[in-house]
Amino acid sequence: MEKHHYTQEINITDALMARINELVSHYPADKKKSALLPVLHEVQDAHDNWLSIELQNKVAEILELKPIEVYEVVTFYTMFNQRPVGKYMLEFCQTSPCCQRGVEDLMDYTCQKLNVGIAQPTTDGLFEVRGVECLGACGYAPMLQLGDYYHEHLTKEKIDQLIDDCKAGNITFYDK
Structure with a gap:
């Protein structure tokens, strides 16, 4: 089975970044990873209900994580979509x-x-x-x-x- 790489426009607006920062503020400064699930939900909601590899990389950058730490979560939970999905x-x-x-x-x-x-x-x-x-x-x-x-x-x-x-x-x- 051929794997397809889907791309999407990354649009981390000021409002989305403010929401991410608000979510991160609920956790100790050295525990940003704790905010990963709620941040992924917010970012996915703001990007047509899916998360491209590039968008996952951006989340990793924002939360100061290694990309693999984000990939592990996105591929484990079925509520995160890795390709465009129906509305x-x-x-x-x-x-x-x-x-x-x-x-x-x-x-x-x-x-x-x-x-x-x-x-x-x-x-x-x-x-x-x-x-x-x-x-x-x-x-x-x-x-x-x-x-x-x-x-x-x-x-x-x-x-x-x-x-x-x-x-x-x-x-x-x-x-x-």
Whole structure:
């Protein structure tokens, strides 16, 4: 499988740098690495929800870390994206309770509806379907997360409505 190197414009604005400095201020001066997770979230949010190698290098520079220290975190946690992703990331819980309630069929249905495979953005860049580990809402299975929000007791009809709402721009998916 061929590896693709994705590039992106790095835009560390004054506002973003102020937010990074505020996050770093919560930790002892000699422990900047402690701010790595929240800083990566802020930087990813400000860069179309993904982190290129160059952007990871910039975070390392800002936090005075070795680049490998940032790469290790970005490659370990699935909430950090290493390539461009769909604007609306439909993250379906794939653990036992959701599987027992039919999440795999709903994922297949969603992929067919959007004409994509798992972890493949739609051609318009609006959607991406992913399977993730437990989201901690087992009593509401099957469910998915879209940004900061859970969508529970899923059915094909609920997925149709969610997709329609996203396309129409009638959905909130982040608290910010």
